Amino acid sequence: MASLPGDRQADVSGRDFCWDKDPSIPGIEIVIFLLMAEKQRIYKALIMNDYPGAPYANWIKNGEKTIETRFRTFNYRGDIVICCGKTNSVGKNAGKALCIVELWKIRPMKKGDEKAAGVKFNPELNSFLLKNWRHFSRDFEFAPQRISGAWQSLFDISIPGDVEIIAKPNIKAFPEKEP
Secondary structure (H helix, E strand, C coil), rough: EEEECCCCCCCCCCCCCCCCHHHCCCCCCHHHHHHHHHCCEEEEEEEECCCCEEEEEHHHHHCCCCCCEEECCCCCCCCEEEEECCCCCCCCCCCEEEEEEEEEEEECHHHHHHHHHHCCCCCCCCCEEEEEEEEEEEEEECCCCCCCCCCCEEEEEECCCCEEEEECCCCCCCCCCCC
């Protein structure tokens, strides 16, 4: 329900109302704004870099890296957009959003994670297990985010309206049982 001027309420979940045909109706700007916001696709996002010899963001996009590692964790679980950093990355992915994956589990790194993570075992690292790959119909640039500290955290990103999300069921997750 959306609150409109004059203590009126509007159900904007349906698509069968015709308020846009009468712009004299008070509050029409609010309804139009809410409908536009409903069409935006906002996700959590994570930045990683493509280094020479270790293109981490590209490896995740292609399913070669199914575990991301970080020294710190966060409580969020769910879909994240993988973005390739612009300043420290090399190659065509720099500054672009590449794919969506589902972050479904975070746990301490195990020796057996090395290949899937693309890094050597470090008992101080945490493994972020990924699954459910989706690509975009086109990679797109994202707005730079100021992230403080020595680690990168989650931020919000909006998927442009002309970008389709395409399932990639052929990319398999790291083989670990879900809780």
